[in-house]
Amino acid sequence: MPGESSKAPAKLTATAAIPAYELPWVEKYRPVFLSDIVGNEETIERLKIIAKDGNMPHLIISGMPGIGKTTSVLCLARALLGPAYKEAVLELNASDERGIDVVRSRIKTFAQKKVTLPSGYQKIVILDEADSMTAGAQQALRRTMEIYSSTTRFAFACNQSNKIIEPLQSRCAILRYARLTDAQVVKRLMEIIAAEKVDYSEEGVAALVFSAEGDMRQAINNLQSTVAGFGFVSGDNVFKVVDSPHPIAVQAMIKACHQGKIDDALEKLDELWDKGYSAVDIISTMFRVTKTVDTLSEQSKLEFIKVGRLRPPSPPSPPRQPNNVPHGTLYGG
Ligand SMILES: Nc1ncnc2c1ncn2[C@@H]1O[C@H](COP(=O)(O)OP(=O)(O)OP(=O)(O)O)[C@@H](O)[C@H]1O
Numbered sequence: 001m002p003g004e005s006s007k008a009p010a011k012l013t014a015t016a017a018i019p020a021y022e023l024p025w026v027e028k029y030r031p032v033f034l035s036d037i038v039g040n041e042e043t044i045e046r047l048k049i050i051a052k053d054g055n056m057p058h059l060i061i062s063g064m065p066g067i068g069k070t071t072s073v074l075c076l077a078r079a080l081l082g083p084a085y086k087e088a089v090l091e092l093n094a095s096d097e098r099g100i101d102v103v104r105s106r107i108k109t110f111a112q113k114k115v116t117l118p119s120g121y122q123k124i125v126i127l128d129e130a131d132s133m134t135a136g137a138q139q140a141l142r143r144t145m146e147i148y149s150s151t152t153r154f155a156f157a158c159n160q161s162n163k164i165i166e167p168l169q170s171r172c173a174i175l176r177y178a179r180l181t182d183a184q185v186v187k188r189l190m191e192i193i194a195a196e197k198v199d200y201s202e203e204g205v206a207a208l209v210f211s212a213e214g215d216m217r218q219a220i221n222n223l224q225s226t227v228a229g230f231g232f233v234s235g236d237n238v239f240k241v242v243d244s245p246h247p248i249a250v251q252a253m254i255k256a257c258h259q260g261k262i263d264d265a266l267e268k269l270d271e272l273w274d275k276g277y278s279a280v281d282i283i284s285t286m287f288r289v290t291k292t293v294d295t296l297s298e299q300s301k302l303e304f305i306k307v308g309r310l311r312p313p314s315p316p317s318p319p320r321q322p323n324n325v326p327h328g329t330l331y332g333g
């Protein structure tokens with residue numbers, strides 16, 4: 001009973017009829033259909049086939065934060081169960097009590113509940129952030145999953161699949177999501193930028209992508225924070241919001257160092273230090289920026305990275321300067 005077509009809607013769909021200003025964009029633009037999910041194409045294709053054919057196996061979706069795991073499970077359940085979603089899906093996440101008692105009572109009661117579905121379709125228990133469930137609670141699921149598997153299937157989403165006990169892993173198909181590529185993050189950001197009519201520069205978008213490191217939630221949150229704080233998405237504004245050293249400044253420092261202009265390099269370093277960035281902030285940005293300096297040979301890049309890794313423990317950081325801009329993690333997700 002696929003409740004919806006898996007075709008991409010022509011425009012981005014807002015998920016709720018609440019006024020736009022009340023919704024964090026991560027929620028407003030959470031994909032509704034599997035085909036709206038960016039990246040991990042092969043895995044999403046598998047989910048689309050499951051959505052079409054029914055008979056969902058028990059599933060574990062694992063991977064980094066903010067790359068679409070929860071979204072995928074929700075889209076799949078919606079595609080499988082359509083109008084029966086409300087009755088036939090039990091959603092539990094880390095904010096719900098999920099100890100052994102809940103597994104024994106709430107999940108079991110749901111598994112026993114009769115819901116009329118077409119043949120080949122089952123009720124779904126979604127256990128989000130399943131890696132935070134205790135081993136005891138996971139153990140208690142083993143029998144339930146087996147006994148009721150003809151009527152109820154389980155979908156786990158987690159960051160680390162190794163935190164799911166082996167017996168549960170062996171009952172599930174495990175899907176691993178990869179971190180999103182920069183191009184995939186840009187694509188989605190540009191859709192949101194167009195839908196929200198955001199003023200932006202290309203460096204601004206590049207800065208969002210650079211600082212998100214493949215985490216779509218963070219990219220979208222930082223976009224919204226930058227718009228809320230400055231009204232314009234430029235590189236400088238984004239790096240103020242995410243509160244990390246500007247890669248251009250770090251790049252200039254590396255280049256000066258490579259050219260033997262040690263005083264210039266130290267001056268740049270002092271500037272960053274005076275802004276209140278810690279040694280860890282600076283070195284981790286150096287680490288990531290080094291590979292983008294095209295004037296460096298591969299050999300020199302490796303040398304810079306090696307020195308960064310061998311550095312002795314850094315002195316305690318100076319206190320951070322107060323920064324009157326909304327922080328990147330202003331919006332939850
Ligand atoms: N692949 C994606 N395509 C489109 N939007 C995405 C994608 N991944 C994440 N997002 C956006 O980020 C938000 C958070 O995604 P989601 O809740 O699926 O992350 P997650 O992988 O479950 O992260 P966590 O491990 O922290 O639970 C979504 O509401 C959506 O706006």
Ligand SMILES: [Mg+2]
Binds near residue numbers: 069070071128129157
């Ligand atoms: Mg999640």
